[in-house]
Amino acid sequence: ASIPFKKVLLFEDVTLHVDAALHNVAMVSPVPPLAFTQGEAALTTDGRSLHVQARAKLGGEPATLTLDEDVTTPGGQVKLDLASTAGPVLWRMLGLETAGGTAPFTLHVSGSADGAQTARIAADLTPASLSAAAFGWAKGPGDAGSVSTTLALQNGAFMGVRALSAQAPGLNVKGAAQGQTLVFTTIDIGRTQATGTLTPPTRPGAPWAARFTGPVLDLRHDTSSTPAHSTVQQAEAAPSGPRWTAALDFTQLYLAAAPAPPLQDFSFTGEGQGGTPLSLQSQAQGLSLSIAPQSATRRTLALQAQDAGMLLRTLGAYEGMSGGTLALHAVYGDGLPATGTLTLQGARFVHAPGVTKFLQSLTLYGVAEAASGPGLLVDHANMPFSLKDGVLYLKGARAFSASLGFTASGSVVLADDTCNLDATIVPAYALNALPGKLPWFGHIFSAEKGGGLFAMRAHISGSLNEPHVSINPLSALTPGFLRGIFGLNLDGAPKP
Numbered sequence: 001a002s003i004p005f006k007k008v009l010l011f012e013d014v015t016l017h018v019d020a021a022l023h024n025v026a027m028v029s030p031v032p033p034l035a036f037t038q039g040e041a042a043l044t045t046d047g048r049s050l051h052v053q054a055r056a057k058l059g060g061e062p063a064t065l066t067l068d069e070d071v072t073t074p075g076g077q078v079k080l081d082l083a084s085t086a087g088p089v090l091w092r093m094l095g096l097e098t099a100g101g102t103a104p105f106t107l108h109v110s111g112s113a114d115g116a117q118t119a120r121i122a123a124d125l126t127p128a129s130l131s132a133a134a135f136g137w138a139k140g141p142g143d144a145g146s147v148s149t150t151l152a153l154q155n156g157a158f159m160g161v162r163a164l165s166a167q168a169p170g171l172n173v174k175g176a177a178q179g180q181t182l183v184f185t186t187i188d189i190g191r192t193q194a195t196g197t198l199t200p201p202t203r204p205g206a207p208w209a210a211r212f213t214g215p216v217l218d219l220r221h222d223t224s225s226t227p228a229h230s231t232v233q234q235a236e237a238a239p240s241g242p243r244w245t246a247a248l249d250f251t252q253l254y255l256a257a258a259p260a261p262p263l264q265d266f267s268f269t270g271e272g273q274g275g276t277p278l279s280l281q282s283q284a285q286g287l288s289l290s291i292a293p294q295s296a297t298r299r300t301l302a303l304q305a306q307d308a309g310m311l312l313r314t315l316g317a318y319e320g321m322s323g324g325t326l327a328l329h330a331v332y333g334d335g336l337p338a339t340g341t342l343t344l345q346g347a348r349f350v351h352a353p354g355v356t357k358f359l360q361s362l363t364l365y366g367v368a369e370a371a372s373g374p375g376l377l378v379d380h381a382n383m384p385f386s387l388k389d390g391v392l393y394l395k396g397a398r399a400f401s402a403s404l405g406f407t408a409s410g411s412v413v414l415a416d417d418t419c420n421l422d423a424t425i426v427p428a429y430a431l432n433a434l435p436g437k438l439p440w441f442g443h444i445f446s447a448e449k450g451g452g453l454f455a456m457r458a459h460i461s462g463s464l465n466e467p468h469v470s471i472n473p474l475s476a477l478t479p480g481f482l483r484g485i486f487g488l489n490l491d492g493a494p495k496p
Contacts, residue, residue, distance in 0.1 A: 012073075016047040025056065030082060030107055030119070030156075034090065048072045058082075059089035061102060082107040083427070086123060086353055091130065092356060101128035101141045109153070117153040118162075122146070136220050137190035139168045152177075160200045182357045184212075191218035191254070207243035207271065217250040217266065219258050241274025253284060256316025263287065297334035303327070303397045308347050322348045322379070332386075335390035344381040344399075376483055377401045390414050394421070419462040419467060 002015035025039030039056030053066040063084035070076025085102040103125045111117030125145030131138035139145055145168030152159040161182045166173040175184040179320035180199060187194040196212030246268065253266035263284040270280025270291070278299070282289040295301045305311040308326035312318040330340025372380025381399035385392055392412040399406045403428030412419045457472040 011047070014047065016045075018047075019043070022054075025054070029058055029249055030080065030109060031090075034093070036063070036065075045071070058084045059093075061085045061087045061090075068076050069113055071113075075115055078109070078111065078113040078117070080107070080109040080466070081122060086128070091128075095132070095134075097131045099129040099131070099134060103128040105147075106394045111153070114155050117156065119151040119153055120148070121151070122148045130168075132189065134219060135190040135192050136218055137170050143169050144167070145171065161198070166198050172288050187212070187214070191220075192216055194250070201243075205243070207245050212245045212247075213249040216253045216254070216262075217248065217252070218254040220254045220260075239273035239276040239278065243271070243273050245271045255314055259319075260316040261310070282420065285310070294331060294333075298331055298336070299333045301330045301332065301340070302330070303329075308344055318330055320350045320438060324348070332387075339386045340384075341387065342383045344378060344382075344383075347377065347381075349376040351364045376404070400426070408460075410460075417464045418462060418463055419460055425456045425458055425471075 003009070004013050006013060006422060020043040022039070022041040022043060025036050025041055026035060027039065029036050036054075036056040036058055039054055041052055041054035041056075044051045048071065050067070050069045050071050052065070054065045054067075056063055056065070061084055065083075066081045069078040083104070083106050085104045087102045088098055089099045093308070100333070103123050104127075105121060105123035107119060107121050109119045111115055123146065125139070125147060126143065127141060127143075129139070129141045130145075145166075147166045149164045150162040152162050160177065160180055161175070162177045164173060164175040164182065164184075170188075170190055172188040173184065173185055174186040175182045175198075177183070179214040184194070184196050184198070187196065192214070193216050194212045194214030196210065196214075199209040200207060206400070229362045247268070248268040250266045252262040252264060254260070254262045266282070268280065268282040270277050270282070271278075272278045277291055279293060280289070280291045284419070288302075288304045290302045292300050305326040308319035308324035312321055313327065325345050326342070326347075328340060328342045330338050332338035374394045378399050379401045381397070383394060383397040383399075385394055385395070385397075390413065392414060393410075394412070395409050397408045405424075407424045407426075409423075410419065410421035412421075459470045460467045461470075462468040
């Protein structure tokens with residue numbers, strides 16, 4: 001440093017030169033929430049400008065950074081160049097999955113140090129193996145791909161996207177800003193085709209606003225590696241992340257892999273925070289879904305379907321049901337078990353379990369119903385339930401038709417579709433249940449709601465697709481008030 005001896009000393013009279021070497025540096029990065037670690041930096045300044053040359057780890061990948069800044073002039077210019085590679089940590093942050101390979105990218109920031117700045121990011125996706133499971137999109141290593149985007153910053157803080165372009169096999173996204181809104185003229189991701197807009201918050205705490213429309217929204221993906229209970233726990237977690245509002249309109253919505261059919265004329269309006277919907281309204285092809293706040297931490301869900309069989313096929317959950325109307329009402333949130341009731345009317349199980357088909361055929365009613373159509377007809381079903389940690393608990397679930405009645409209590413593990421249920425099976429339900437409806441004396445003949453004069457105790461366990469059914473034959477010979485005396489505790493299961 002050279003400092004002249006003057007009565008009036010100004011900064012520009014001072015000659016200053018500083019060199020510094022920094023080791024094992026950890027600091028914030030221009031790509032939050034990632035941070036620089038294991039950094040080695042060389043810093044040079046003359047008091048008027050600052051120059052930094054650094055090497056470090058960014059998200060576990062090597063990175064180089066160069067910074068030049070005017071530190072004396074108000075509104076002085078800043079220029080930052082970052083070069084690194086996107087690896088598993090960054091891919092997970094972006095909601096992508098990788099089977100290997102990294103993608104080199106560059107970030108260039110320029111503008112006023114304490115004002116408006118522009119950031120440009122460019123990445124070469126070719127070396128990486130990537131997938132976006134939610135949209136059924138994937139690319140292999142060596143398949144050409146690139147991403148480029150221009151961002152608006154204010155004193156380093158993100159303000160909005162000015163332009164976005166992404167190309168790869170099965171991927172074509174193009175968007176440009178109009179005012180503060182990013183307008184997407186093309187969105188092709190996997191089988192999804194759409195156009196729309198994305199508007200950033202207009203003030204702190206305000207939501208992002210998204211509006212998208214198109215011929216196909218395809219959300220088919222493989223969930224076999226994701227346990228059902230993980231999804232349930234995430235849904236019940238406290239909301240976190242940015243707030244948002246969304247409006248969607250698509251001609252077709254796919255939810256499960258073939259042969260599951262699409263839903264037609266899908267519309268959605270809602271708001272939420274992060275991955276948690278706080279309220280929504282949705283309709284599609286005789287189906288309606290709504291979520292509304294019950295309290296600050298609890299929400300209600302209502303689902304109505306005019307064709308329950310079609311809904312289950314669309315979800316890829318079950319192909320053996322035909323027709324039927326379905327209604328589901330539930331309350332969930334705040335880390336508490338979800339509770340509710342599902343009702344089903346007029347549904348026919350085309351691939352009914354063998355035991356129920358056998359019992360149905362034992363009566364004249366069963367013969368008549370079998371002749372009316374394939375499978376097992378269920379006139380009415382009522383299933384109170386609770387859901388906690390991926391386990392569905394039934395208590396007093398009932399289903400019946402003229403030829404067969406059925407009650408069940410127990411649990412179903414959603415992760416692997418295994419069950420542990422105690423059941424009562426009532427053949428010839430219309431006639432068998434009649435004595436139980438007599439005033440004053442009905443409880444003598446039917447010990448449980450939905451039961452009958454002659455009914456068989458059963459225990460159902462194992463896979464729902466091929467369950468193991470143990471029947472207590474003695475329970476079929478006793479009226480309701482004696483059934484508890486003769487009931488056998490099959491397979492060590494608790495009695496209903």
